[in-house]
Amino acid sequence: MRRSVISGLSAALVLTSAGVGGALLAPAASAAPASPALTTGVADGTYVSLKPTRMLDTRGSYLGRPLNAGEVYNLKVNGRGGVPSTGVSAVVLNMTVTAPTRAGNIVVYPKGSAVPNASSLNFVAKDTRANLVTVPVSSDGWVSIRNATGQTHVIADVQGYYVGSTTTKPAGAVDYFPDDPWRALDTRTAQDGPALAANDYLIQSVSYGANTANISALAVNVTAVNPQWTGFLNAWNGDENAIPNTSNLNFASRKTTSNMVIVPVTHGVGSDGTTPVLNFGIGNASPGTVDVIVDVVGVYATGDGLRFRSVGAPKRIVDTRTSLGATTLDAATTRTVTAPSTVTNSTTVALVTNATAVSPTAATYLTLWQTGVTRSAASNLNPAAGQTVANMAMVGLSDINQFDIYNNAGRTNVIVDVAGRMDLSPNLASGAAPSLSTRTAPKALGSRVATLR
Structure with missing residues (x-):
């Protein structure tokens, strides 16, 4: 089945080795298949991880003031922060808003497109909140950021990019391999605890057995649980000499908050001296303790897996407030969504x-996953009662393009906007099922005190 890639690591295809830029606009209204034969050197849709770099902070010299209601800021991304000048399909940005004057949202989309009926980050007044956004770039390498209401400062940190139409694969370009969501870190447990102390970090190691050496990044959902003070977490490749001056997840005191992160890794050997491991770091930049959960949903690795394909500006496929795609979810309720042909094709996984x-x-959690597969214990969203909260989710589809949404408690409306699709690599024969095998999660290497900037 072409989508068994989502159903777990046992599906089994072994990996093969193989300055300021911005402009402001005026306000605007089973068994493993045989290894597939390589057909071309096409690299489009592969992903390149970058050291997180700040591209925009409206509090500083980029603009020096917040975005007003209806204003659009055009941000040049190509040729900056490690993103090449050409050959880019989309960029992955960690978007943060801070000090908004009222509840609202921002949307990020390709420059030159009409403002889409979608949102990238929702917030309330005086909030500081982040969300990972994948956004296609315009033909000249720009994206647009629009603030809907009130005033708010906006920060954009680039995390990586997807390669555009080219036959030359850049260094570090890799494919995406989904995984059954699994918990790689939970500081509430005896194995991974205690909670991260103020201005502390830990280095965590995990292993995918023989495939470990091929992996360059993990797609993870990071959750800050019961923070004692307002602050943020940052995630990076675990190099203790190169902690980036960026943030991935912003939280308020006592508020459980999640955000998706594509975190690059470094390679090492486990405490037994032989097991190959992947290392990544999680840092707590706050004056109080915070528990941290990291759920892995997939990996980026060499070999033929899934490639990113743009759907243009974000497309809304679910809005339960209007019964688009699904209806409002009650407690312990699951809704099944059929993804339309506007965001899928015959190779979309x-x-x-x-x-x-x-x-x-009520305070709750939501999970999105492939229809027909058992729901995991991992969550995608952890909103408190009354909150409107967004998070990026990589969602698998069944053979008839369906996925499920589960709400744990209370009653909630849900919106799903599609930023792109993940299709089978063109080097894979139709019906092949790429995946990985043999994962373990060794104990964390431990935490060390560090002052995060």
């Missing part, structure tokens, strides 16, 4: 989405 919980009546 997963969608890159922005999922939003709208004003749940």
Whole structure:
């Protein structure tokens, strides 16, 4: 089955080795298949991880003031922060808003497109909140950021990019391999605890057995649980001499908050001296303790897996407030969504989405996953009662393009906007099922005190 890639690592195809830029616009309204034969050197849709780099902070010299209601800021991304000048399909940005004057949202989309009926990040007044966004770039390498209401400062940190139409694969370019969501870190447990102390970090190691050496990044959902103070977490490749001056997840005191991260890794050997491991770091930049959960949903690795394909500006496929795609979810309720042909084709295996919980009546969590597969214990969204919270989700599709949404408690509306799709590599014969095998999660290497900037 062409989508068994999502159903787990046992599906089994072994990996093969193989300055300021911005402009402001005026306000605007089973068994392993045989290894596939390589057909071309096409590299489009592969992913390149970058050291997180700040591309925009409206509090500083980029603009020096917040975005006003309806304003659009055009941000040049090509040729900056490690993103090449050409050959880019989309960029992955960690978007943060801070000090908004009222509840609202921002949307990020390719420059030159009409403002889409979608949102990239939702927030309330005086909030500081982040969300990972995958956004196609315009033909000249720009994206647009629009603030819907009030005023808010906006920060954009680039995490990586997807390669455009080219036969030359850049150094470090890799394919995406989904995984059954699994928990790689939970500081609430005896194995991974205790909670991260103020201005502390830990280095965590995990292993995918023989495939470990081929992996360059992990797609993870990071959750800050019961933070004692307002602050942020950052995630990086675990190099203790190169902690980036960026953030991935912003949280308020006592508020459980999640955000998707594509975190690059470094390679090492486990405490037994032989097991190959992947290392990544998680840092707590706050004056209080915070528990941290990291759920792995996939990996980026050499070999033929899934490639990113743009769907243009974000497309809304679910809005339960209007019964688009699904209806409002009650407690312990699952809704099944059929993804339309506007965001899928015959080789689509997963969608890159922005999922939003709208004003749940109770604190809850939501999970999105492939229809027909057992729901995992991992969550995608952890909103408190009354919050409107968004998070990026890589969502697998069944053979008839369906996925499920589960709400744990209370009653909530849900919005799903599609930023792109994940299709089978053109080097794979139709019906092949790429995946990995043999994962373990060794104990964390430990935490060391560090002052995060």
